[in-house]
Amino acid sequence: MDDYVAINKANWNSRVEYHLQGYDLDKFRASAEFISDVVRFDQVRLGDIEGLDVVHLQCHIGTDTISLSRLGAKSVTGLDFSPAAIAAARALAVELKASIDYVESNVYDAIDALGSEQFDLVYTGVGALCWLPSVAKWAQTVEGLLRPGGRLFIREGHPMLWALSEPRPDGLITLDYPYFETDGTPFSDTHSYVEHEGELSSPETIGFNHGIGEILTAVSNAGLILTSFEEHDTIPWNAFDEGMVELEHGEFRLRESPERLAASYTLQASKPT
Secondary structure, eight states, X not given: OTTHHHHHHHHHHHHHHHHTTOTTHHHHHXXXXXXXXXXXXXXXXXXXXXXXXXXXXXXXXXXXXXXXXXXXXXXXXXXXXXXXXXXXXXXXXXXTTOOEEEEEOXXXXXXXXXXXXXXXXXXXXXXXXXXXXXXXXXXXXXXXXXXXXXXXXXXXXXXXXXXXXXXXXXXXOOBOSOSSOOSOEEEEOSSOSSOOSSOOSOOEEEEOOOOHHHHHHHHHHTTXXXXXXXXXXXXXXXXXXXXXXXXXXXXXXXXXXXXXXXXXXXXXXXXXX
């Protein structure tokens, strides 16, 4: 598990060529007003970000980063540990004439990588915390990136969801993986979450779950003040094949009795002035 960074980085590098075929890139090219489904879901809770300095942690190829820029942020910085993803994000920003600064770095090294720059908003999208072994260290990094009065915004897959089984032939959803933070769980999957031909050259990953209590405690212990916490019964991907139904804007929820599953959550916190 000590090699989790190298293993996960190789995996994410191998996904980029396939993700460049998806992620609604043609829609971004067709309209300067188009924003990603993920950021569209977040927008009502994000509120007005016009004039803010924003950093997007674990930004991947930058579609959500570009979306934040299109919402009127004064400056936007994207950070990711995958050199292939950062190269793709930079090329996409140039193509779309988006003024975004992209930095290649492990999220835990973000403060040093960004030269101790501080921001009004730290934004993290769905599918980020599950790659980090320590949520406490992540929260401390966020605190260091925020200006006094600045805000953390994260929407993430719920730890209840991460603990459940992969899709099963019998359709059952079972409790297969840790809910609480552990040393990590190895996975292997030759395909990414977008449809593509061919197989990933680096299919192995190591994932990490963090319970809600652990996340809230980490944010509080880092000195941030929780301002909002909301759980949702939807996520922006199909986790259970026929067990989920697609809604508008790329969200999915359980087909039967969706109130059974907290699928994602939105957390906001502020740094005291």
